[in-house]
Amino acid sequence: MALPILCVGALTLDTIFSVAELPPGPGKFIPQAAVEIAAGMASTAATAIVRLGGTAALWASVGTDATGKRLISEIAAEGVDCAAVRQVEDARSAFATILVDQSGERIIVPYYDGKLLEEPNASPTISSEKLAAVMVDVRWPKAAARALAAARSAGIPAVLDADVARPETLDLLLPLATHIVASDVAAQQITGEARPATAVERLAERYESFVAVTAGGDGVYWFDAKNGVFRHCPAPKVVVRDTLAAGDVFHGAFALGLAEGMPMDRIVAFATTAAAMKCEVFGGRLGAPSRAEVEVRMQK
Template sequence: MDTILRLDELPHAAGKYLPREAVEIAAGMASSAAAAIARLGGNVALWASAGIDSVGDRAVAELSAEGIDCAYIRRLEGARTAFSSILVDANGERIIVPFYDRRLASPSDPVPPIAAGTYAAVMTDVRWPWAAETALSAARDAGIPAILDADTAPVELLETLLPLATHIVASEPAAISVTGTTDLRECVRILSNRYDVFTSVTAGADGCYWAEGAGKPVSHVAGFKVDAVDTSLRATF
């Protein structure tokens, strides 16, 4: 669950700040991607981990109402469902403070029937490492796209998951942390040559850089000029 607080500008110092608007929604990298697929008319299932608490109840209810198959959302006794506080300014830029209960990262049973070819593609993020590793490996075994949303995470975790993906979509901070360079074209070149798969790096207002695989040229498309409302999930879509 996300609590989004809209301010005229982001805080520059300690203090109390009164928002001009506030909203609470069931959101996150995987859940927002699933909602986007559902709203575009696709059939989508979400494999996630949540606590047995009121936050989890509300999140599952809202995601189910979006048309997402939530049968594989594991509910864990004694754990707290993830939530975030997000401050958004008048330009759509944001500060995100997420909380993830480490107990939610434990292995689960059952596992969705990915290896059986039930799904056309699998998209994972880094928040539940065991599930991401399991899903990416199963997708490769099934011969379907194994897509990794490589967001900010420990480098050791990213280096575990990246070789399992057939398609890498990395945030700018994650790409820089793995490659050691701030040159985003070079980030794409290093990652695509290392793993020989489609690789892209999202760069906010600067758009996106990508290559189709090892030795392929790095392409770039600038970000579209829009009046930003909220950039919290800009890389998800």
């Protein structure tokens, strides 16, 4: 059996509403559809890894409340190893309310109890004998920093999902990663550059690691260090219903490609296709595609 990829960070209860349009102001808005699911950046990435044929483990924090038990149960049911999920006494499990409009754009309002984000007392074993890679998000910075540093020391990929976060969080995590994949919004926050193509150049100047910027329907910009050139992978054309969790699916697929030893251009195309396909399905994490579905789409 292939070694697992350890995903570190968010595990939340997401209530997702499909609405005709995002609210222009105060009022009452009737959704067209709704789901309530266990999700979160790292948890969705772990789900994507499993659906794409890999093995994943999750290191996250929940409370000892009923919500926490439900979150662990739902992600474990996807085939993710949740043995390392920390249950914190007197903490409220994380949750979020999300509105998604007909074009797939969304508003996300998350809540994280500060107790969930405290320094972990213990860590999963991170070694080349136990893990194929580590993938972290920015939602539990102290655990993410520990995991990235341990992965670097172990000589395995240390992948950072560089999303929008406090500057001190990004300053802590960016230098520790072997592979930085930033959203276009986060890349602008980090570099001051609005254009993804320029932002990836600035990232490559600053960090001695693989760098890429995801830009939604515009695809992915990345630095091909082997050949010393900047490259662009266009996104497949899809009918967008829900962009929620597309980035998380990308990061899971990207980490899996690294673990499987794919060439980098294949990894980027594989992850870009998986993320685009997720956008065709309402329900955030529920839209993560299977390996067979992605491979068929890549052949078209």
